[in-house]
Amino acid sequence: MWSTAYCILVVVLTTVQGSNDTWSLPAAPNCKTSELPGSVVEWRESNSLSYSVEWSYGNGTCSSLNSCFDLGLDDADDQRLDAQITPLHIQPGDQVRFFASQNMDIPFAIFPHRVDEEGFINCDISRGKPIVPQPSKEPIAVLEEFLRPGVNYFITNRSDTLYQCRFGLRVNITVKIQKCNGPGGDPGKCWNQGRCLTSPLQTDFQCSCCNGFTGDYCFEEDGCATEPCLNGGSCVDLKGSQAPKKFACSCPQGWIGDRCETRVANQCVDAPCENNATCIGNADDYRCECPHGFTGHHCTVNIDDCATDPCDNGICVDQIGGYQCYCTPGYGGHNCDMKYSPCRSNPCKNNGYCIDRKGDYECHCDAGYTGPHCTQKVNLCGPSACFNATECIDNGNTFECVCAHGFKGHHCEIDINECEMKPCENGGKCLDAVGGYTCLCLREFQGKHCELYREALHHRCNIGWRPDTRPGRSRHLLLQSSRDLQGFHSWKMEKRRLRQTN
Numbered sequence: 025m026w027s028t029a030y031c032i033l034v035v036v037l038t039t040v041q042g043s044n045d046t047w048s049l050p051a052a053p054n055c056k057t058s059e060l061p062g063s064v065v066e067w068r069e070s071n072s073l074s075y076s077v078e079w080s081y082g083n084g085t086c087s088s089l090n091s092c093f094d095l096g097l098d099d100a101d102d103q104r105l106d107a108q109i110t111p112l113h114i115q116p117g118d119q120v121r122f123f124a125s126q127n128m129d130i131p132f133a134i135f136p137h138r139v140d141e142e143g144f145i146n147c148d149i150s151r152g153k154p155i156v157p158q159p160s161k162e163p164i165a166v167l168e169e170f171l172r173p174g175v176n177y178f179i180t181n182r183s184d185t186l187y188q189c190r191f192g193l194r195v196n197i198t199v200k201i202q203k204c205n206g207p208g209g210d211p212g213k214c215w216n217q218g219r220c221l222t223s224p225l226q227t228d229f230q231c232s233c234c235n236g237f238t239g240d241y242c243f244e245e246d247g248c249a250t251e252p253c254l255n256g257g258s259c260v261d262l263k264g265s266q267a268p269k270k271f272a273c274s275c276p277q278g279w280i281g282d283r284c285e286t287r288v289a290n291q292c293v294d295a296p297c298e299n300n301a302t303c304i305g306n307a308d309d310y311r312c313e314c315p316h317g318f319t320g321h322h323c324t325v326n327i328d329d330c331a332t333d334p335c336d337n338g339i340c341v342d343q344i345g346g347y348q349c350y351c352t353p354g355y356g357g358h359n360c361d362m363k364y365s366p367c368r369s370n371p372c373k374n375n376g377y378c379i380d381r382k383g384d385y386e387c388h389c390d391a392g393y394t395g396p397h398c399t400q401k402v403n404l405c406g407p408s409a410c411f412n413a414t415e416c417i418d419n420g421n422t423f424e425c426v427c428a429h430g431f432k433g434h435h436c437e438i439d440i441n442e443c444e445m446k447p448c449e450n451g452g453k454c455l456d457a458v459g460g461y462t463c464l465c466l467r468e469f470q471g472k473h474c475e476l477y478r479e480a481l482h483h484r485c486n487i488g489w490r491p492d493t494r495p496g497r498s499r500h501l502l503l504q505s506s507r508d509l510q511g512f513h514s515w516k517m518e519k520r521r522l523r524q525t526n
């Protein structure tokens with residue numbers, strides 16, 4: 025169903041293209057034939073039409089007076105407009121459907137809002153209301169209540185990078201009523217063969233009278249019928265007004281006077297140049313020297329700096345004397361020509377590791393930190409960090425345990441074996457303990473390290489212990505098996521026997 029409607033739209037749009045006529049109604053159309061300038065449309069009294077409006081960029085959009093309203097102006101007189109979908113001109117009773125383009129890279133839904141002119145120009149959805157309850161990927165039939173006589177503005181309210189109102193997703197739909205019905209006339213008809221017409225920038229249909237007639241309904245005779253304006257001046261009939269004159273002339277550049285009969289001394293006096301251009305002229309001619317960013321005969325054309333497609337990976341928006349690229353995610357630079365790594369700005373703090381995720385990034389945090397940017401501190405000195413420590417020191421990404429006496433290891437989990445230093449002498453057996461040791465000495469020895477020898481065993485008057493410093497004795501003599509112990513005893517008996525015999 026809607027594809028038929030689309031065909032109708034295409035037909036309508038193509039018929040109005042290719043004209044080089046001015047945008048105003050023809051002052052005196054040829055009333056003998058039905059030929060009309062291409063961009064001028066005549067009132068349809070009965071049949072209504074269906075239009076489909078494709079919401080997309082490119083083909084269906086426009087951004088200048090000529091391309092939007094088909095005014096057929098010279099390039100020099102054309103003017104830039106905000107990017108928009110080609111405006112639609114309809115009559116009351118015509119049907120309109122909106123549909124989101126199927127030809128965009130990413131399928132998208134539209135959520136049209138009807139807004140006022142300011143909302144249309146500034147892409148501000150707060151200046152209107154949505155016309156459907158929610159965004160839709162299906163065609164939307166626009167209800168009649170949203171198509172009021174006059175100008176109706178619709179914009180989408182998407183705000184992501186690509187699908188934006190200000191890049192063209194907005195449309196100006198004018199519902200034109202007819203004002204041709206004079207008293208006693210036929211519906212939609214003007215008197216004296218005048219025709220009920222509209223041109224692109226008009227918001228209603230009005231009578232266009234044949235030569236010799238004037239007035240809203242072509243009732244009155246025309247003060248301009250004698251073509252009183254000279255040198256290309258255009259004539260306005262004044263009969264309806266109180267003025268004594270029957271007509272007024274609007275003179276072309278360089279001419280003044282009631283009938284445009286007098287040449288001006290310098291054509292620059294009318295300040296024909298716009299946008300602060302410099303005017304250079306004399307009685308016969310003038311030219312405008314345009315400031316940077318403008319061109320055209322009157323410097324009215326903002327040079328389209330986007331014409332060369334300077335944005336490699338983004339959308340170009342023309343500005344005065346330059347352009348701005350809006351880059352697709354993952355690209356940067358004036359022309360969106362730099363592949364942009366989101367990790368370049370080092371978003372992951374405290375030694376966190378950044379992973380590039382196609383335009384986005386993800387932080388893998390080092391020990392001691394958490395959170396999307398590794399800025400939240402995690403206490404590394406939790407209850408299970410150290411086993412037998414007096415203190416735990418959190419250094420950010422690492423921690424240190426200050427071990428209690430007798431412990432070692434990163435977590436102070438190792439009980440130091442003090443017997444490894446072999447502290448017990450004279451065959452004493454070492455028993456490890458927390459933070460120390462005990463020596464179990466052989467019978468003849470005593471002392472913490474079994475270093476005292478029971479020397480005076482046989483000198484009753486002088487019983488005591490003294491260090492075993494006899495010559496030839498190793499301080500660390502170790503006797504561990506019982507056989508060694510026996511040998512040790514017999515060595516000592518022999519020593520003692522020798523001493524007694526002496």
Ligand SMILES: *[C@@H]1O[C@H](CO)[C@@H](O)[C@H](O)[C@H]1NC(C)=O
Pocket residue numbers: 042043044045
């Ligand atoms: C433009 O206007 C001229 C003269 O009025 C006419 O001969 C020509 O066919 C027109 N061109 C188009 C494309 O309508």
Ligand SMILES: *[C@@H]1O[C@H](CO)[C@@H](O)[C@H](O)[C@H]1NC(C)=O
Pocket residue numbers: 082083
């Ligand atoms: C514009 O649309 C018409 C009709 O749909 C198509 O034939 C033409 O190729 C399109 N042009 C561009 C530049 O997309």
Ligand SMILES: *[C@@H]1O[C@H](CO)[C@@H](O)[C@H](O)[C@H]1NC(C)=O
Pocket residue numbers: 135149154181182183184
């Ligand atoms: C679009 O408009 C609706 C309501 O009007 C709002 O809830 C939603 O957040 C808007 N979406 C965007 C992307 O602005």
Ligand SMILES: *[C@@H]1O[C@H](CO)[C@@H](O)[C@H](O)[C@H]1NC(C)=O
Pocket residue numbers: 105111113141144145175196197198224225226227
């Ligand atoms: C919308 O279109 C009408 C003519 O149909 C025109 O007068 C009006 O200026 C346009 N609005 C904008 C904002 O371009």
Ligand SMILES: *[C@@H]1O[C@H](CO)[C@@H](O)[C@H](O)[C@H]1NC(C)=O
Pocket residue numbers: 299300
């Ligand atoms: C023209 O120049 C004046 C002052 O130099 C400035 O205020 C104004 O904005 C300019 N107008 C344009 C259209 O550039």
Ligand SMILES: *[C@@H]1O[C@H](CO)[C@@H](O)[C@H](O)[C@H]1NC(C)=O
Pocket residue numbers: 411412428458
């Ligand atoms: C060493 O740690 C263990 C386990 O945490 C605990 O049971 C023991 O009492 C601690 N010893 C000392 C001497 O702190």
